[in-house]
Amino acid sequence: MPHILEADKLVKKYGDLAAVDGISFDVEEGEVFGLLGPNGAGKTTTISMLTGVLEPTSGTARIGGHDILTEPKAVKQINGLVPQDLALYPTLSARTNLQFFGRIYGLRGKALSERVEDVLRVVALTERANDPIEKYSGGMKRRINIAAGLVHQPRLLFLDEPTVGVDPQSRNHIFESVLQLNRDRGMSIIYTSHYMEEVELLCNRVAIVDQGRIIAMDTIRNLIGMLGGGVIQIGLERVDDEMLAAISALPAVTGASRVAPPAPATAPEEGPAVLAPPGAPEPTLVKIESKRSQDALVQVIGCLNERDVAFTSIEIFEPNLESVFLHLTGKKLRE
Amino acid sequence: MLSIAWKDLLILFKDRNSLVGAFLLPIVFIIVFLGVSGLSGGGGGESADPEKVPLAVVDNDGRDAAATLRANLEARAGLAITVYPEAEAMAKLEAQEVTHVLVIPAGFTADLAAGNVTTTLVLKTNTLDRGRSEAVLMAVEGVTRNMSLERQIVASLEALARMQAANPSFDPSTSAELAIPIAQRQFQESQGRPLVSVTQAQPASLGQKENVEISGVQIGVPGFAVLFIFLTAQITARSIHDEKKTGTFRRLLAAPVGKWPMLVGKLIPNFVVVLLQAVFLFATGMFVLPLIGLDSLGLGNDPAALVLLVLATALCCTCLGILIAAIARTEAQIGGIAGLVLWVLAFLGGSFIPLFLINESMATIGQVTPHFWAVTGFYDLLTRGLGMASIVDSLAALLGFSAVFFIVGAWRFEFD
Incomplete structure (x- = not known):
């Protein structure tokens, strides 16, 4: 398959801070490609450079065969952008919003009307098209936000965290719309999210982004396959090298290492079996990679009992993109 | 470009607060200002009542006719006459302790007796209240016209008597037949060529205030129009800020x-709104303010110059908008600039009170504001009835400000 996008060492710096630090990746025509990473990883900055909103500090990209630096207008006709924000005019109706966004891409007259009606059908909001956006629910606004990026029939659609703050019903509708656009219209899609479930559901390939760099990029199956049987993260009152070696030597364990504890300000995420009594000393977090997480857990607890070491928390990450990210960075996606 | 402009206009005209601020608030300000300041113009109550108007008189003649004139002004015109020496009267006029001074020239009685055409009385005024000035002028003119008529008719009858005395065969029964046409002729002549005329002027010592003759509406409407036109500059800044905030700018x-x-x-859209604002405010001044007892706004004698000045003001305001958008990064900063800077500039620029009525130092300071040039231009056209030549400096200054605002604004503007 030909590439619709080829990003080559994109860098964006603000002073000494590199928000994006040499990102390179390709997207095939008709592919749904995921950019997965925590907030602040550089996903939105990358998209901003690819869509012409920001100028790269260095590096470039080709979209549809056109260079983003030397042929920005041609690139912008190919791109469709659905920003993370609800980038709409709230006092205007959905139809007027869509007509406006169609016009700035050069659509006029009958072609514009047809495109507006088409995208209203895609997001299933034809009946409410004349209502002001400000009267829409959050989910409906998200759907029109997507429609506004589709009205000029882009070949490559950038969806930047399109489900933030969306109710489950609208989220499902957005997923269906994305899959339908890709399947029925052959639209290439770059989908950014920090929700690994969405990326797993929608994307063929994924680039995991952290601190402005791509730290892994492959199909989801291959990425998960890196882990084998999953990851256990356990908080211990004390730990030393001898104990880490003992855990690593357990039959169901493939490796163990210390990780930094989460920042104090971070709100606790939902997760399994977290035991942390108030006033307890700051535990040391140990990441344990396993062949089979259930077996490994039993063996690790036995090992700790033998050494009379108490644990303060246990989290089991079954093999998925979340545990891949933890494996690669020592951090959870939503930290 | 036009799609963006059209979209912004749609948004603007759906925003009631902006519409009220741009169109209704100026009218309220103008009406309140005129009410509070008492500058409501010819339609106002006090200015139309000459009974309460004091008139300082400088009697350089000091003889019978001058005394008769003073007595008639008090008795027939109902003016409160006070006689001053000329220097004192001028000092009081300049200090605005008196607003009207009538100067009776030396030789007034002799000229009148000799039937010399024309003896000129000078009425000097120092007030913005055009209605009151007109009332005083009319009262003085009425009294002097009667004196002229009386003197001319008496002169004609004296001439008739002299004719009769010189002709012994004159038949007295024909006297009335001769006298009536003579009297009618003298009456017509007194209307066309009065023996006494009145000119209205300002003392030369008042400098720029000379020839000022303005009603409150002629001050209030242009001044507040300029104030609110420049307040509209925040429309662009707010629109860009809102677009950046919501993400539509991306x-x-x-x-x-x-x-x-x-x-x-x-x-x-900013440019269009300013044009609509100007049309709305001037039309309100012309057609609506008279309905509530205020003067009607006159649009002067040079409509082409007025259109040019409105366009230049709109351009300047629009360019100021991009400067504000470039400088003000937050909504609070935009509000601060609109709420403080633009109001102060308007005050310094003479939107509230014409600077030529205050003092020269204020006028000098005011020249650093675009408001000054716009207000001055509008006063020249609307109030003084001047033409294109009088506003060339205003147009040049407004275009200069426009260029500076646009260049600095564009240079400082951050698209990212």
């Missing part, structure tokens, strides 16, 4: 629209 940047066409598209 969408515009991602579209195949150049940055400069996009920016111009954001400026056009």
Whole structure:
């Protein structure tokens, strides 16, 4: 398959801070490609450079065969952008919003009307098209936000965290719309999210982004396959090298290492079996990679009992993109 | 570019607060200002009542006719006459302790007796209240016209008597037949060529205040129009700020629209709104204010110059908008600039009170504001009835400010 996008060492710096630090990746025509990473990883900055909103500090990209630096207008006709924000005019109706966004891409007259009606059908909001956006629910606004990026029939659609703050019903509708656009219209899609479930559901390939760099990029199956049987993260009152070696030597364990504890300000995420009594000393977090997480857990607890070491928390990450990210960075996606 | 402008106009006209601020608030200000300041013009109560108007008189003649004139002004015109020496009267006029001074020239009685055409009385005024000035002028003219008529008719009858005395065969029964046409002729002549005329002037020592003759409406409408026109500059800044805040600005940047066409598209609505504002405010001054007892706004004698001045003011305001958008990064900063800077500039620029009525130092300071040039231009056209030549400096200054605002604004503007 030909590439619709080829990003080559994109860098964006603000002073000494590199928000994006040499990102390179390709997207095939008709592919749904995921950019997965925590907030602040550089996903939105990358998209901003690819869509012409920001100028790269260095590096470039080709979209549809056109260079983003030397042929920005041609690139912008190919791109469709659905920003993370609800980038709409709230006092205007959905139809007027869509007509406006169609016009700035050069659509006029009958072609514009047809495109507006088409995208209203895609997001299933034809009946409410004349209502002001400000009267829409959050989910409906998200759907029109997507429609506004589709009205000029882009070949490559950038969806930047399109489900933030969306109710489950609208989220499902957005997923269906994305899959339908890709399947029925052959639209290439770059989908950014920090929700690994969405990326797993929608994307063929994924680039995991952290601190402005791509730290892994492959199909989801291959990425998960890196882990084998999953990851256990356990908080211990004390730990030393001898104990880490003992855990690593357990039959169901493939490796163990210390990780930094989460920042104090971070709100606790939902997760399994977290035991942390108030006033307890700051535990040391140990990441344990396993062949089979259930077996490994039993063996690790036995090992700790033998050494009379108490644990303060246990989290089991079954093999998925979340545990891949933890494996690669020592951090959870939503930290 | 036009799509962006049209979209912004749609948004603007759906925003009731902006519409009230741009169109209704100025009218309220004008009416309140005129009510509070008592500058309501010819339609007002006190100015139309000459009974309460004091008139200082400088009697350089000091003889019978001058005394008769003073007595008639008090008895027939109901003016409160006080006689001063000329120097004292001028000092009081300049200090605005008196607003009207009538100067009776030396030789007034002799000229009148000799039937010399024309003896000129000078009425000097120092007030913004055109209605009151007109009332005093009319009262003085009425009294002097009667004196002229009386003197001319008496002169004609004296001439008739002299004719009769010189002709012994004169038949007295024909006297009335001769006298009536003579009297009618003298009456017509007194209307066309009065023996006494009155000119209205300002003392030369009042400098720029000379020839000022303005009603409150002629001050209030242009002044407040300029104030609110420049307040409209925040429309562009707010619109751009809102677009950046909601993310639509990113969408515009991602579209195949150049940055400069996009920016111009954001400026056009400001320009259009200012034009609509000017038309609305001037039309209200002409047609609505008279309905509530105020003067009607006159649009002067040079409509082409007025259109040019409105366009230059709109351009300047629009360019100021991009400067504000470039400087003010937050909504609070935009509000601060609009709420403080633009009001102060308007005050310094003479939107509230024409600077030529205050003092020269204020006028000098005011020249650093675009408001000054716009207000001055509008006063020249609307109030003084001057033409294109009088506003060339205002147009040049407004275009200069426009260029500076646009260049600095565009230079400082951050698209990212």
